[in-house]
Amino acid sequence: METFSLFIPLLLAFSSGLHCLGMCGGIVGAMTFRVSSVPVAQRKRVWLLSLAANMGRLVSYAIAGALVTLFGHALFTTLSPGYGHLLLQGLAGIILVGNGLFLIGRFPHMHMIEQLGSHLWLLLEPFAKRFMTPQTLLQAFVFGLVWGWFPCSLVYGTLLWSSGSCSVLSGAVVMLLFGAGTLPVMLSAGWLVGYVVHLGGLSRVGHFTAWILLAIGILNLILLGWTAHNSRLHELSQTVNCLIPP
């Protein structure tokens, strides 16, 4: 299962490629618009700006991953000192299945989790606007830090799943991996957006990985049930959703 833990965030990211492209590709495009409307010589600058913004986004993801894991553990071990961890992992497994279903288009209600971040976003939006046209790489990075909290069902879904991680560090790394998985698409967004052929290809890849995720999610739940059934709870932290043991 450890290798699964490594691949799940990447798979989540790959299958969300198209979704991200729609939602966030435009934001990147707008952010670098001033620069990119100047001739070819500026290509590299555009690329550096979006790289800086994406790095900021990844840092925010990692922070969020650490926070939810910390919070998840605190909450569930208080709720049930003995089985808190098990409950949390069960929940994470269900969330993974939900993500998979959402990605293959069978569970639109998943979109509702965006509501979780809408209030936070109201607070952050003024900052995002202020750095929306960055002149320097630092400004682009700061924009990315804010942008990382933009309400998005896929990010939030992964975040909820990461809250079941075995350690705070593991939660952070899960989100970092997820962010890294979105980079190929996001960094090429400027060129990718609009290339019809690529879009078609991406959605096929996305669909395929979504099915794999669904399968892993179900397997995850079965394994969890099995572990619990055989009272091998001490093995739990090593089996599911654990990149870096506590």
Add this chain to the structure above:
Amino acid sequence: MNSATQLKMMGSSPAFLSVLRASRLVAVTGATVLIQGESGVGKELLAESIHEASRQADGPFVAVNCAALSETLVESELFGHAKGAYTGAVAKRIGRIAAAHKGTLFLDEIGDMPLSIQAKMLRFLENGECQPLGVEQPARVEVRVVAATNRDLAALVAAGQFRQDLYHRLHVVPLLLPPLRERGQDVALLANAFLASFATRHGVALPAFSRSALELLRSHTWPGNVRELRNLCERLVIFQAGQEISDTCIRGQLFPHAACGTNKADFTPALAPFSLPSDGLSLEWVERNLILAALERTHGNRTHAAKLLDLSRDTLLYRMRKYALR
């Protein structure tokens, strides 16, 4: 600007809110925005709200309907012309692009822009220069471009009906407004808001939806999206003032041709907008006048007029030719 656009964009579904959030962010950048979505989803309203949230909000918002432009006049309409640039150009004319200087140019129905104009449009988008007909020196204009279409631009590109280079210029910030049927809770929210605003406007008592009516609204597929819902609500306010609106009543409004149980007879007379005079009338005369009325209401916009009459644009054009209307 008609009174409808004074309404803020409403909605609380996640699918709608994410587009709105993204639009508020990109508004401040001045980047070219391409709004896509089915007919009546609110593309024009979104374009206006982008203008209002932008740094050029104090500047003009100039809307150009690319589908309504005739190929012969489109160039001078968009780019302007000098006095005497061609026979009939008796005075200098400022084009729509120049009129949008320091503001927003809204290119509506961009998918219907004639290919011949697309090349010149591309040049303008690339270097911000606008060259009126018969003028040597192009003028620099500072214009934020927002384009919208309900057609599948990518497919038009593939079919060779839309220039690929222009498509890439426009496709910097794509915003996809989801159809109303995918916006769940928005239907009830919008319906109630429309009822209230029309009741106030027409000065009648506010009607209310029954539970079953709201369920029906929610399950309807809304091919005409928000516009369809809005028109329905206006009719309901007029016909059902102060009453409870049942699902049967809505069904009768949504599918006037479908048989809908015993109630149909009850409201058909009230709904029928016309009555046949005792000495009869010419149906063609009625049709001709209705077409004229629709064109007048839409300021000559044929695409919109066709929508008002529930005709395809081609059918409308055919009938206009039939009655020698221009």
